[in-house]
Amino acid sequence: MPHNPVLDSPLTNxxxxxxxxxxxxxxxGLSAERSAALLARAKDIIAGRLIPDPLPESPGIRxxxxxxxxxxxxxxxxxxxxxxxxxxxxxxxxxxxxxxYSTIADGRKVVLAMGEDEIFYLxxxxxDDEDARVIVSDTDPx
Amino acid sequence: xxxxxxxxxxxxxxxxxxxxxxxxxxxLGVVGLxxxxxxxxxxxxxxxxxxxxxxxxxxxxxxLISLDLAQSRRIAIPPPESETVILLRxxxxxxxxxxxxxxxxxxxxxxHRGYSFDWPVLFRVDSPxxxxxxxxxxxxxxxxxxxxxxxxxxxxxxxxxxxxxxxCVRLRFLLEEGEVSTMKRNPVHxxxxxxxxxxxxxxxxxRFRKLHGIANALAMQIEDRDxxxxxxxxxxxxxxxxxxxxxxxxxxxSRRQELQCDYCSIxxx
Numbered sequence: 401m402p403h404n405p406v407l408d409s410p411l412t413n414x415x416x417x418x419x420x421x422x423x424x425x426x427x428x429g430l431s432a433e434r435s436a437a438l439l440a441r442a443k444d445i446i447a448g449r450l451i452p453d454p455l456p457e458s459p460g461i462r463x464x465x466x467x468x469x470x471x472x473x474x475x476x477x478x479x480x481x482x483x484x485x486x487x488x489x490x491x492x493x494x495x496x497x498x499x500x501y502s503t504i505a506d507g508r509k510v511v512l513a514m515g516e517d518e519i520f521y522l523x524x525x526x527x528d529d530e531d532a533r534v535i536v537s538d539t540d541p542x
Numbered sequence: 543x544x545x546x547x548x549x550x551x552x553x554x555x556x557x558x559x560x561x562x563x564x565x566x567x568x569x570l571g572v573v574g575l576x577x578x579x580x581x582x583x584x585x586x587x588x589x590x591x592x593x594x595x596x597x598x599x600x601x602x603x604x605x606l607i608s609l610d611l612a613q614s615r616r617i618a619i620p621p622p623e624s625e626t627v628i629l630l631r632x633x634x635x636x637x638x639x640x641x642x643x644x645x646x647x648x649x650x651x652x653x654h655r656g657y658s659f660d661w662p663v664l665f666r667v668d669s670p671x672x673x674x675x676x677x678x679x680x681x682x683x684x685x686x687x688x689x690x691x692x693x694x695x696x697x698x699x700x701x702x703x704x705x706x707x708x709x710c711v712r713l714r715f716l717l718e719e720g721e722v723s724t725m726k727r728n729p730v731h732x733x734x735x736x737x738x739x740x741x742x743x744x745x746x747x748x749r750f751r752k753l754h755g756i757a758n759a760l761a762m763q764i765e766d767r768d769x770x771x772x773x774x775x776x777x778x779x780x781x782x783x784x785x786x787x788x789x790x791x792x793x794x795x796s797r798r799q800e801l802q803c804d805y806c807s808i809x810x811x
Contacts, residue, residue, distance in 0.1 A: 458564075460564050461564070463564075464564045464567070468573070468699070469694075469699050472694055472696075472699070474696050475696065476696050476697075476699045477696045477697050479697065480557075480696065480697050480698065480699055483557065484559075484560065484699070487559050487560070488560070488563075491561075492563075496672045497671070497672050498611070498671075498672055515671070515672075516610065516611075516671055516672075519614065520610070520614045523614045523615065524614070528588050528589055528590060529590070531588070531590075531592060532588075532590040532591070532592065532593070534593065535580055535593040535594070535595055536593070536594050536595065536611065536614075536615065537578060537580075537594075537595035538578075538595070538597065538672060538673065538674035538675065539672070540561045540562075540574075540576070541672075542563050
């Protein structure tokens with residue numbers, strides 16, 4: 401079974417490892433145990449019972465932003481910087497796979513599922529109200 | 543720009559995002575940019591819309607969604623009989639894909655303010671995994687304006703995309719709102735007036751929703767000025783036929799033939 405940092409780390413919003421492969425699980429790939437964990441985590445996040453930590457920043461992202469916008473006056477807002485870093489972290493986490501995410505109370509995007517298998521399973525199991533709070537998006541292959 | 547009205551969707555601004563890594567940027571000497579617009583689409587048997595992010599692609603002829611993804615979001619999709627193969631020319635060479643032409647209806651604002659957009663889309667059969675949903679120009683850009691602006695701003699360092707709803711809202715509503723009271727009178731209004739008055743007398747609207755639905759379809763066909771005359775003619779037939787369902791005296795629609803002729807004469811202009 402491929403390693404899934406989102407599922408394997410229920411208290412964080414995933415993690416990034418340089419050695420992490422980007423497998424695309426087979427269509428039959430989800431075990432009952434993983435499916436249950438995926439669903440429970442998603443429901444808890446949507447309901448606000450679980451607030452994951454932010455994704456770790458990609459190495460070098462701060463230096464990159466400094467090169468890009470270091471000379472700008474006025475400088476980018478904190479919220480703009482937060483969004484760029486968050487976007488970069490999610491892209492590196494998903495690496496070209498589809499993601500299902502929800503925006504939590506503090507404005508952060510929290511990934512609930514990655515890849516068609518997880519996403520289609522999740523969407524089939526969520527209630528109408530829960531589904532309405534989920535956005536499905538592609539990601540850029542990194 | 544048309545006058546502002548609550549019937550249009552509010553202007554939407556989305557940020558341009560970096561689509562390349564630090565390494566790629568160093569290698570290529572440029573930061574790749576892309577923008578995604580979240581659309582809230584009507585779904586079958588769902589009280590609330592379902593949300594899907596689209597890559598806004600001004601180089602795409604058509605809008606495109608994975609059929610599997612649309613099904614998982616319960617978006618209404620056409621039947622298999624509608625499948626057709628289209629040929630496309632892409633930067634990586636010519637390619638073909640199996641699609642079902644259909645439509646999506648939805649909003650670009652979370653509050654679902656204004657009329658929903660009704661856009662053509664191709665549902666791609668057997669799409670590759672991870673395929674982005676694409677918002678292309680065909681059938682879309684005639685209803686809204688896209689303004690890409692790469693100017694630096696503290697809140698949008700890479701720039702932004704501004705979307706404006708430019709649809710011509712139905713004249714009747716504009717007249718009621720008094721926004722275009724000085725506008726030159728549209729002959730369509732004169733033709734539709736008898737039917738509109740009749741339908742407005744059929745309250746509650748929910749009880750006569752089939753009739754109101756046909757009338758609205760008829761109005762949109764004509765007022766958008768790109769209608770199909772056979773569609774209009776058949777809607778003209780559908781209205782009195784539906785009136786019979788409600789036990790409404792056909793006398794009330796006695797002018798239908800005359801009105802149909804009037805509609806068709808407008809189409810011919």
